[in-house]
Amino acid sequence: MFLVLDGVLTPAEAAALHGAAETLPFDDGRKTAGAIARAIKANDQAAPSEGLEAIRAKVAAALMAHPVFRSAARPKAMTPLILSRYRAGQTYGMHVDDALMQGLRTDLSFTLFLGEPETYDGGALVVADTAEERAFKLSAGSLILYPSTTLHRVEPVTRGTRLCLVGWVQSWIRDAGQREILFDLDRAIAEILGREGKTSLLDTLSKTRSNLLRMWAA
Numbered sequence: 001m002f003l004v005l006d007g008v009l010t011p012a013e014a015a016a017l018h019g020a021a022e023t024l025p026f027d028d029g030r031k032t033a034g035a036i037a038r039a040i041k042a043n044d045q046a047a048p049s050e051g052l053e054a055i056r057a058k059v060a061a062a063l064m065a066h067p068v069f070r071s072a073a074r075p076k077a078m079t080p081l082i083l084s085r086y087r088a089g090q091t092y093g094m095h096v097d098d099a100l101m102q103g104l105r106t107d108l109s110f111t112l113f114l115g116e117p118e119t120y121d122g123g124a125l126v127v128a129d130t131a132e133e134r135a136f137k138l139s140a141g142s143l144i145l146y147p148s149t150t151l152h153r154v155e156p157v158t159r160g161t162r163l164c165l166v167g168w169v170q171s172w173i174r175d176a177g178q179r180e181i182l183f184d185l186d187r188a189i190a191e192i193l194g195r196e197g198k199t200s201l202l203d204t205l206s207k208t209r210s211n212l213l214r215m216w217a218a
């Protein structure tokens with residue numbers, strides 16, 4: 001399941017974080033790349049700093065409070081966010097993310113765009129499944145959540161600067177199909193609650209959701 005979440009940050013919040021990110025020190029992104037990725041990765045990543053920690057904390061809190069993100073990802077743990085920067089001429093070729101990162105199994109990857117799309121050319125995130133490639137270049141403050149099992153790349157930036165936060169989730173629910181069933185149940189339960197209130201149907205569906213979660217969580 002690919003999910004676009006609009007407005008994880010308000011435009012004002014995204015602009016403030018973009019402005020703060022521009023002032024931070026950056027390192028060559030190849031420092032964190034494995035042998036295969038190093039050959040195709042050309043970007044910069046924010047170096048450790050108090051400013052970076054403040055941005056990470058703000059965005060992580062916004063994500064963990066976002067009901068659709070929580071429903072779709074069922075996050076058990078999340079890696080520290082990486083603030084990545086692509087300037088003109090930079091790109092990240094086709095790759096798959098590491099399965100294990102910092103003690104976590106990466107089930108879901110996400111990219112949160114900090115800059116407005118018209119401020120740079122290129123820089124779309126392109127995710128491939130077996131049938132097609134899909135390109136995502138979202139408005140500032142919006143996020144694409146996608147399975148870490150996929151091949152993906154970042155198109156070359158040809159003008160301006162692309163600033164994004166990227167991160168990985170280990171989900172309570174390892175299997176993507178099971179996660180989607182729970183996501184659908186969340187939506188169905190919310191719809192019934194809104195339409196009919198707390199009925200016996202709602203109770204049965206809530207029980208089913210809870211027991212599936214109990215059965216599948218790991």
Ligand code: NI
Nearest residue numbers: 095096097152
């Ligand atoms: Ni990647």
